Amino acid sequence: SPLTVSRPKPLWSEQNPLDWWNALNAAMQQLHAKFPNELKKVKVIGLAGQQHGAVLLDDKNNVLRPAILWNDGRSSEECLALMNSVPHAMKIAGSIIMPGFTAPKALWVRKHEFDIFKKINKILLPKDYLRFLMTHDFATDMSDASGTGWLDIEKRQWSPELLAACDLSVKNMPQLFEGNAITGKIKNSISQYWGLSENVKIVAGAGDNAASAISMGSVNPHTAYLSLGTSATFFIACEKYQPNPTAAIHTFCHAVPNYWHHMAVHLNGASTITWITHLFNEDIPTLLSGPRNADLIFLPYLSGERTPHNNPHASGVFFGLNNLTTKADMTMAVLEGTAFGITLGYEALLQDPNLQIDEISVVGGGSRHDAWGIMFASALKRPLTYRKVREVGAAFGAAKLAWMSDFPSRIIAEPEVEKVLQPNEDLMLQYEKKYREFKKLYHDVFKN
Template identity: 45%
Template sequence: MPHYLGIDVGTSAVKAILVDERQAAVAEADVPLQVSRPRELWSEQDPEAWWQAVQSAVEGLRTQNPSALADIRGIGLSGQMHGAVLLDEAGRPLRPAILWNDGRSFGEAEELRHQHPELSHAMGVIPMPGFTAPKLLWLARHEPETFRAVRKVLLPKDYIRLKLTGSAMTEMSDAAGTWWLDEAARDWSDAALAATGLTRDHMGDLVEGSQPSGTVRPEVARQWGLRDDVVVAGGGGDAAAGAVGLGAIEDGSAFISLGTSGQLFVTTRDFSPAPEALVHSFCHAVPGRWFQMAAMLNGASCLAWAAGLLKADIGDLLRQTEAAYQAPSGLLFLPYLAGERTPHNDPHARGVFFGLSPETRQTDLVQAVLEGVAFSFADAKQCLAQAGTQLTHAGMIGGGSRSTFWTRIFASVLNVPLMRYEGSDKGPAFGAARLARLASTGEAPDVVCTTPKILETIEPDPRLVELYAPRVEAFRSLYRVLKPEFARM
């Protein structure tokens, strides 16, 4: 029986999943990763650490199900978007990769925005410091010797592709987040590349996410115990791969991804840019589809941060907070631990608890964190509405979706029904496995990318919808008041 391997190079972990031809998971593995923050606003990882984690994950799959691993026909790749992996002539990293939640190139992003206003429409969004293009402008000014040595700029998952196939390539959905891709043409933009001192020669070749990008190199195939004809699919950036895993490939399909970061994602049949609303309009991982997305830098990572601070287990905190929950919290939490993208484009924003008193309990803090993340998605919903997309319902995926309690908060804050799906926490890795199958078999995307079984639909609570509305407004007001202080920090 043929099997397919999906690999997701996340920020906090590499996740790998083996699925059979019925799309059932037969083995899964997670290998944790660490982020380095050597300076204020910086966020980096060593690309070699990704490769080592991938090798460890594959070894874990082999231990669980050696026969399935030996019979894989295709590998799909997904990963954190926007990261700058800078390679020399020999294909070696010149420095640690600069990640999506790195804010050092804020000035360069603003410069691109003001000097090249005509490009934002074609690129699908205004330039932001998390994107790849401003990072290269920063590099040219602050590390000029490294910039001059750059021969290829790859995205995180595509460094793994280079290790697997020997080819420097990417696909449309991940390239979309660089600010170098002409989204409508699904091709590199020479004008955008020139604005950052680069040419097409610095970029990988482009394929669609469901197309083959090469085959596994013989030495890797021998090491992993694979067949000699395993196809590596184009794959997808984590948001698009998550959509593929959820079957969100048709016009109007919507979901919330609550992982380390957060996304509110809606598939579109046409390219529908709305840069003025800070909405990302990007190519999807399947041909002939695009998506609109509001992207938040802080998702379930806020809960993990709070659990670490309180030295408590996340599951225990959620159970205790749910038991104590009666109404919206009197506290407010701004979840901007790593700055924010949508709707503020503010790398200087920081996390804030507001309203503490001697009576504040641990469960009050946790509830405020859960609500603060949900309030940031209310901002995201508002941005999509400004871009002409009304959210009427959505799926819920990512690690945060495992909590029914948190999903209920989200449903009432957003005032839309939310669906939790079977296997929804598998997210981008499962979508990558689907793309592996498409590249291997040539099947039509709608045959493979079906919607998983709905575990439950959570409707908004009318009483809580009414009570949460003024808290969302207070949340927005608190950011506006504090924004000048963030800039002075």
């Protein structure tokens, strides 16, 4: 089902949580109509979803206001207030507290909507609100909870100190589970409506990025995963908690026990493709088929940026427009600028001398465009590995976590390699100069 995002004010991004529930019911009805026998065989379901969103419930489990989403940038002042209140917050939370996180959203509600704040009984993440409607359990997993700003990442438990700084406590939080642990079972009424058998269980699941990594094998500390969804991330697993927050890198719990992960997060991934295609009402091949007359630079910050800038106020910029500029020029600049922005995140990861990246594997819907992949490979100066089932990474990872509830010690096999895209030597030479100009443009526009 199509879902829309509400942006009633600059930097705001909200959705009605009940729209997610209606969409889930519609999807399950479609599955029941097409695959009734297969649905009856389902024993365990895994969940994955967008991180950071704040779903606020009262003591009767009613939603108090629209959910504030991961790419909402209104709470930068609250981030500073929380880090000032808890000076070692970055060490606890594994990251700079950023406007996308859940904690500053709650502080914003306390400041601007206090009548709502004082009614809060539970704060749930998006997928966990759906879990509650499915099972009536308040539960979450370690990877998704890591993005709240309230989790003690090293100890894998809620931080009373960070919660208290927001006038909250552990009683306002869901129970924590590892990603492959059973959190409950689907209510009989829901099972019947969806065409499932009785006693179908739910595992804790994962945030979307951790789930995508699980789909690709997940826990190899020498394989980085470049996830190209609406947002984009560089993700690499690690066996120790070694945060690097000053580079705007997130160090979070992984979705499986005894693992963590580093993540460079970019709020503008394949969403830039969606934006340019909607702007001109043409697909990428059509847009690129026209004449090219100008070499533009595009800063891709349509929704602000996290790594490495941590700047919710950054915005998109075309530089070099003239009377001859074409749609093809602008489209090429969008593709290249998005690749350059993500290259900055890769460089931020490499500031950690303990990391050794032997392979970069691409997942997500943006991985279907080979020409774009060659641009990324050329900007990164690294070959990119494309494995099968990569376009449904988070969903497949959630299913793997459900499977691991019965086989928790099984090694997660990596999907078969489909192809490897190599850097283009001509593009690498061209991009060396253009990437320097890209970095200088950001500095000139947003640092002066």
